[in-house]
Every structure is written in structure tokens, then in C-alpha cells.
Amino acid sequence: DAGVTQSPTHLIKTRGQQVTLRCSPKSGHDTVSWYQQALGQGPQFIFQYYEEEERQRGNFPDRFSGHQFPNYSSELNVNALLLGDSALYLCASSLGGDMVFGPGTRLTVL
């Protein structure tokens, strides 16, 4: 079992661009959550998807949106990138009390 996988590993974008990050959950997990971790900070909850719908959302602007597919994989989209969006984006999949984090995608906005 590969656990949670995320792609790409690293990404460099410029201000104003749009980006899509992808996450494949651990086999058997049906819920995907996304977190943003700025340098030197703890992860901040962005949103969670279950049954292809956004179930819970943290304090992030509408520029951050997502999607969950029928196979439970998920995408995180960020529009109109700002310098402050530079961070490690972590995906976590879960089923009941079992939660597993992926390795993250490092996004740099120039």
C-alpha cells in the first residue's frame, strides 16, 4: 500500500497564476483533508471532502477550492496566487479514526 500520494512534489508559480495540486488517498479511505503549512508554522486546515462534497472548511478565502472524485482522490485549486500562498500543502486521508498524511507539495510563488 503506497499510503497517501501527492503530486507534484515541488511547484514554482508566479503571482496571479493558478495552481492545481493532487492527492490520492490511502486505499480504503474515503475522506480527504487539505492543510497549508507555512515555513516555521503548524499546518492550518483548509477544507475536507467526503462523498465528493466539501464537508468542512477552515478560514481560507474563496480563491482556495477543491474537488473530490468518485475514486476518493482530490484536487486543491488556488487561483490568483499571492506570495503568501508559498507553503507546504499537505493532504490527509482518513476513514473513521485512522488518518494518514501525505508527503506534501511544496509551492513557491515568485
Next chain:
Amino acid sequence: KQEVTQIPAALSVPEGENLVLNCSFTDSAIYNLQWFRQDPGKGLTSLLLIQSSQREQTSGRLNASLDKSSGRSTLYIAASQPGDSATYLCAVKVNQAGTALIFGKGTTLSVSS
């Protein structure tokens, strides 16, 4: 609003020392508390999960305690090794329905040989 604080922010110890990392949270109404390890630039590895009804959990050289009424948890690492060098994050889950975790900023541990 739930806030999680971790002290100290950084810690350096020689190999073999026992050490304690601290985590405090402002609202005692939590569902569970979890300790994670994060290597530089990497994802999170769950170390220990303590349910709100539990007082402690142990795994190998690691022991985590929870005092919900005082809003505190500690992670005890026995006989530290250079391989323990990493950032340790504490996170609380505030309810069962959602799985949103609220994290502290972490304690960066360096164990020298």
C-alpha cells in the same frame, strides 16, 4: 477559539538524555490529541493518539500524557538518539464529526551524538 501552544520552540540535547516536550490548549473540550513527527520538508508521521477519556499512551521510547482539565499534554522521549532529531507537532481534534485538526507550531528537537 481553540489555540494550541508548544514549548519550547526548539531544544538541543546530547544523545541519551530523557526529555519532555510540552503542549497546551485553551479549550478543554477536545475529542482527542495527537503527536506527530515531521522531518524537514516532509509530511507528518503520527506518533501517538490519546482519546479524551485516556490519560496516556506509550509506544516504545515515547510516552504521551493528557490532562484535559488543565489543557496540557506532554511527550516524553526516553534515551534520545540522533535519529529522533525532527520537529514534533501536537494537534487537537475538537469534535468527532469532522476531522479538522488544530496544530501547534511545533518543537524542533536536535539530538547530538
